[in-house]
Amino acid sequence: MTHKVLLLPGDGIGPEIAAQAARLLKACQEAGLDIDVEEGLVGGSAYDVHGEPLPAETLEKAKAASAILLGAVGGPKWDKIEDLSKRPEKGLLGLRKNLGLFGNLRPAMLYPQLASASSLKPELVAGLDIMIVRELTGGIYFGQPRGIEERNGERVGFNTYIYSESEIERIGRVAFEMAQKRGKKLCSVDKANVLEVTILWREVMERLAPEYPDVELSHMYVDNAAMQLVRAPKQFDVVVTGNMFGDILSDAAAMLTGSIGMLPSASLNESGQGMYEPCHGSAPDIAGQNVANPLAMMLSVAMMLRYSLNENAMAERIENAVGSVLDGGLRTADIASKGMQTIGTDAMGDAVLAA
Amino acid sequence: MTHKVLLLPGDGIGPEIAAQAARLLKACQEAGLDIDVEEGLVGGSAYDVHGEPLPAETLEKAKAASAILLGAVGGPKWDKIEDLSKRPEKGLLGLRKNLGLFGNLRPAMLYPQLASASSLKPELVAGLDIMIVRELTGGIYFGQPRGIEERNGERVGFNTYIYSESEIERIGRVAFEMAQKRGKKLCSVDKANVLEVTILWREVMERLAPEYPDVELSHMYVDNAAMQLVRAPKQFDVVVTGNMFGDILSDAAAMLTGSIGMLPSASLNESGQGMYEPCHGSAPDIAGQNVANPLAMMLSVAMMLRYSLNENAMAERIENAVGSVLDGGLRTADIASKGMQTIGTDAMGDAVLAA
Ligand SMILES: CC(C)[C@H](C(=O)O)[C@@H](O)C(=O)O
Ligand SMILES: CC(C)[C@H](C(=O)O)[C@@H](O)C(=O)O
Numbered sequence: 198m199t200h201k202v203l204l205l206p207g208d209g210i211g212p213e214i215a216a217q218a219a220r221l222l223k224a225c226q227e228a229g230l231d232i233d234v235e236e237g238l239v240g241g242s243a244y245d246v247h248g249e250p251l252p253a254e255t256l257e258k259a260k261a262a263s264a265i266l267l268g269a270v271g272g273p274k275w276d277k278i279e280d281l282s283k284r285p286e287k288g289l290l291g292l293r294k295n296l297g298l299f300g301n302l303r304p305a306m307l308y309p310q311l312a313s314a315s316s317l318k319p320e321l322v323a324g325l326d327i328m329i330v331r332e333l334t335g336g337i338y339f340g341q342p343r344g345i346e347e348r349n350g351e352r353v354g355f356n357t358y359i360y361s362e363s364e365i366e367r368i369g370r371v372a373f374e375m376a377q378k379r380g381k382k383l384c385s386v387d388k389a390n391v392l393e394v395t396i397l398w399r400e401v402m403e404r405l406a407p408e409y410p411d412v413e414l415s416h417m418y419v420d421n422a423a424m425q426l427v428r429a430p431k432q433f434d435v436v437v438t439g440n441m442f443g444d445i446l447s448d449a450a451a452m453l454t455g456s457i458g459m460l461p462s463a464s465l466n467e468s469g470q471g472m473y474e475p476c477h478g479s480a481p482d483i484a485g486q487n488v489a490n491p492l493a494m495m496l497s498v499a500m501m502l503r504y505s506l507n508e509n510a511m512a513e514r515i516e517n518a519v520g521s522v523l524d525g526g527l528r529t530a531d532i533a534s535k536g537m538q539t540i541g542t543d544a545m546g547d548a549v550l551a552a
Numbered sequence: 553m554t555h556k557v558l559l560l561p562g563d564g565i566g567p568e569i570a571a572q573a574a575r576l577l578k579a580c581q582e583a584g585l586d587i588d589v590e591e592g593l594v595g596g597s598a599y600d601v602h603g604e605p606l607p608a609e610t611l612e613k614a615k616a617a618s619a620i621l622l623g624a625v626g627g628p629k630w631d632k633i634e635d636l637s638k639r640p641e642k643g644l645l646g647l648r649k650n651l652g653l654f655g656n657l658r659p660a661m662l663y664p665q666l667a668s669a670s671s672l673k674p675e676l677v678a679g680l681d682i683m684i685v686r687e688l689t690g691g692i693y694f695g696q697p698r699g700i701e702e703r704n705g706e707r708v709g710f711n712t713y714i715y716s717e718s719e720i721e722r723i724g725r726v727a728f729e730m731a732q733k734r735g736k737k738l739c740s741v742d743k744a745n746v747l748e749v750t751i752l753w754r755e756v757m758e759r760l761a762p763e764y765p766d767v768e769l770s771h772m773y774v775d776n777a778a779m780q781l782v783r784a785p786k787q788f789d790v791v792v793t794g795n796m797f798g799d800i801l802s803d804a805a806a807m808l809t810g811s812i813g814m815l816p817s818a819s820l821n822e823s824g825q826g827m828y829e830p831c832h833g834s835a836p837d838i839a840g841q842n843v844a845n846p847l848a849m850m851l852s853v854a855m856m857l858r859y860s861l862n863e864n865a866m867a868e869r870i871e872n873a874v875g876s877v878l879d880g881g882l883r884t885a886d887i888a889s890k891g892m893q894t895i896g897t898d899a900m901g902d903a904v905l906a907a
Contacts, residue, residue: 271745286745316783321671337713338746345748348716354752355714358692362706388796390626390641391693393700397709421833423804424812427782428671441743445800449778457779478776 200232200506203262205255208241208275208285209479210489210542211268217491217546218266221498224550225511232506235262239292240270240285240479244278250288251295259292264505265472266497267292269479293333298464298472299364300371301333301443302504305430305450305460310523314455314532317430327433327450328379330372331443333464335364338440358394360439365401371465372437373409380434384415386422386442398439419446426450451476458490458531459519461497463504471505473497487541490529492519495549518552525552555587555861558617560610563596563630563640564834565844565897566623572846572901573621576853579905580866587861590617594647595625595640595834599633605643606650614647619860620827621852622647624834648688653819653827654719655726656688656798657859660785660805660815665878669810669887672785682788682805683734685727686798688819690719693795713749715794720756726820727792728764735789739770741777741797753794774801781805806831813845813886814874816852818859826860828852842896845884847874850904873907880907 202222206215222234237255244250250270259265270285278284292298307315307325315322340357347353369385376383385402387395399416406414417425419442425432426446430453438446451457460476475493483489496519502512527548528537540548557577561570577589592610599605605625614620625640633639647653662670662680670677695712702708724740731738740757742750754771761769772780774797780787781801785808793801806812815831830848838844854870857863882903883892895903 281748281751284745290746316673316676317671318673340710343748345752351717352752353714353716354747354749355695355712356747356749357710357712359708359710361703361708388799390639391645392709392711393636393698394709394711396636397700397707420799420803423778423800424807427804427807442800444743444775445778445797448775449782449804452779452782 198231200263201261202232202234202501203258203265204234204236205239205265205267206236206242207239207268207270207479208272209269209481209484211270211479213485213487213489213542214475214491214494215266215268217542218494218498220546220550221495221515228511230508230511239267239288241272241275243288244275244283244285248283250283250285251291256291256295259296263470264501265292266501267472267474268494269475269477271479272481274481290338292472293464294339296470296472297334297466299332299334299368300465301331302375302463302465303329303331303443303447303451303460303476304462305329305447305454307454308456308459308523311454311456311459311532313534315453316455317453322430322453325430325454327430328375328435329443329447329450330368330375330435330437331447332364332368332439335360336440358392358441360394360398362397362401365398366405368437369402369405372435373405373412376412376435377409381411382413382415382434384417384422384433384436386417386419386436386438386446388419389416390418395439402437422446423449426453447476456532458529459492459496461493461500463500465504469505471501473501487543488530489542490531491542491546492529492549495519495546515549518549521552522548553586555618556616557587557589557856558613558620559589559591560594560620560622561591561597562594562623562625562834564624564627564836564839566625566834568840568842568844568897569830569846569849570621570623572897573849573853575901575905576850576870580857583866585863585866594622594643596627596630598643599630599638599640603638605638605640606646611646611650614651618825619856620647621856622827622829623849624830624832626834627836629836645693647827648819649694651825651827652689652821654687654689654723655820656686657730657818657820658684658686658798658802658806658815658831659817660684660802660809662809663811663814663878665875666809666811666814666887668889670808671810672808677785677808680785680809682785683730683790684798684802684805685723685730685790685792686802687719687723687794690715691795713747713796715749715753717752717756720753721760723792724757724760727790728760728767731767731790732764736766737768737770737789739772739777739788739791741772741774741791741793741801743774744771745773750794757792777801778804781808802831811887813884814847814851816848816855818855820859824860826856828856842898843885844897845886846897846901847884847904850874850901870904873904876907877903
């Protein structure tokens with residue numbers, strides 16, 4: 198069966214790094230992978246053409262695809278759009294919501310070759326390997342009511358942080374299963390000393406725990422989690438949390454590795470369909486200069502092969518190729534260090550393909 | 553005029569560190585400071601006696617005081633209280649709300665003597681001095697509606713993240729004025745690409761900016777702020793944000809210094825009345841062992857003298873005393889390092905008083 202893969206370059210550095218993913222996909226096809234690759238518009242670049250960050254055509258293609266590869270969306274060019282529903286980010290959020298991609302896997306691991314790139318002391322991050330499981334289609338990102346309106350003679354802005362038991366259970370199971378496959382430790386992050394919604398969150402996690410007796414469940418308040426990530430990140434194995442806290446903590450965790458330009462992520466729905474994207478953003482300041490690091494995007498291809506297409510061997514070949522390129526001393530600017538050779542986006546793509 | 557100071561030891565290590573603050577206050581009185589010190593119960597220890605984390609008596613005393621010194625609240629002992637309104641944390645939140653202490657100042661500065669205690673590389677944190685201005689009586693901590701209830705056959709938990717223009721303006725002015733007194737850079741943290749409430753937040757900050765032409769205002773999304781704190785914290789001078797984001801970011805920032813046991817905080821209302829507390833929590837795991845670091849609590853006394861009692865000279869004497877104790881090589885366990893002498897809570901109190 199031919200799998201459909203949809204490539205959505207997006208904005209900023211998106212198109213440059215997506216071009217390297219496209220080359221990699223072609224190489225996979227030549228090596229026997231039976232896929233059909235289409236492209237589509239999303240984010241600011243879709244808004245510029247269609248007046249919508251998620252055109253109907255793109256959504257149709259996405260629904261029909263086994264997997265989606267997304268570059269990045271957003272940039273200052275579109276920050277002034279008054280109507281929030283037209284902003285580039287809404288293209289990304291719309292894809293997540295419409296495809297039901299509730300399970301966001303954000304690994305934060307340190308590449309040994311890049312140990313010195315971390316801002317933390319080497320002994321604190323050597324061997325770091327955290328998996329953050331973030332709920333992606335609920336919580337305050339999508340809660341109703343929301344808006345800005347006049348009350349008592351002045352404007353108020355409001356959003357609703359809301360989760361149902363079934364939403365919590367669903368992401369909880371993903372996290373417990375992930376912990377079973379990894380170090381068997383799961384830390385659930387909430388703010389149950391203040392927020393009712395996270396009291397329910399904690400309760401559901403507690404209720405699930407006996408079904409996964411081999412996993413050690415702990416709970417941590419989000420403020421403490423932010424501290425512990427800075428203080429002693431290696432205490433974590435799998436972390437599970439809601440959409441907003443996951444946004445904040447996964448970015449902090451990724452940055453701990455010093456190599457956010459290396460980190461892919463997966464967003465999965467209940468039928469295993471997935472969207473794969475780099476953890477980094479659209480980096481408009483360096484767009485179009487051929488300096489962006491394409492490795493997170495290329496590793497997103499590997500993650501897709503593993504989670505959506507069941508092609509573990511090919512995924513491993515890509516990961517090994519990236520490893521050997523790093524071993525060979527090649528670096529893009531974001532991970533440059535003394536004694537290493539700094540190269541551009543295209544050249545890094547060449548190097549991975551050659552390896 | 554005799555100032556009333558209310559000392560609320562609270563829970564966990566609270567009583568131990570509050571005892572050192574009490575000795576320091578006595579020394580200040582002997583040195584001529586005209587204050588009247590009372591004590592009161594708050595948090596779990598108040599719940600144990602009165603069945604309430606904020607007894608009416610404590611609230612009355614707090615209202616009558618010029619300044620409040622609080623140790624810390626909370627601990628596993630009270631985590632099982634079903635009724636959220638009786639938890640220790642509600643004592644603290646009740647004080648903040650009832651006294652209108654909307655302006656929370658959380659400095660994150662690195663003591664040069666403790667440079668090696670940071671988990672970050674020394675060059676990234678040397679000279680670090682950030683002031684986080686956190687809104688403390690609004691946002692999702694207090695928003696209505698909130699609760700857990702049955703909807704469509706299952707339970708849902710929900711909270712409301714809400715700010716009015718006047719609430720935002722009030723904390724914005726505190727932050728702009730703080731920036732004027734410091735490095736003249738203000739970074740406002742929001743999630744305006746997703747949350748309407750923070751779109752209003754950003755708009756109000758923009759509206760205020762022209763009134764403070766000497767301050768350079770910038771905006772950052774909260775996920776990026778969490779990353780930038782880890783990557784390059786010295787880019788920040790003053791940061792202003794809402795209650796929830798402020799909770800998370802100020803703890804991360806404090807931990808960057810490696811010396812969270814050293815950091816005081818102030819929570820002020822419109823009439824200059826203030827509550828002063830350490831940034832660290834109640835640390836139940838080390839309570840009662842005479843190992844807790846009392847310096848954040850003693851520096852909270854200094855902050856109180858400065859912000860609420862206008863006694864700058866005496867505040868400086870305390871800060872200098874702490875500096876010289878550190879210079880002398882004395883450390884509590886949390887900031888211990890090779891070649892330094894590790895001492896207990898009481899002994900550290902002695903040392904500061906002697907200095
Ligand atoms: C672009 C933005 C809407 C998005 C989010 O907040 O989820 C991004 O920060 C992410 O983490 O994928
Ligand atoms: C104890 C808790 C309610 C409190 C908060 O979240 O505000 C604490 O974490 C703080 O930051 O002062």
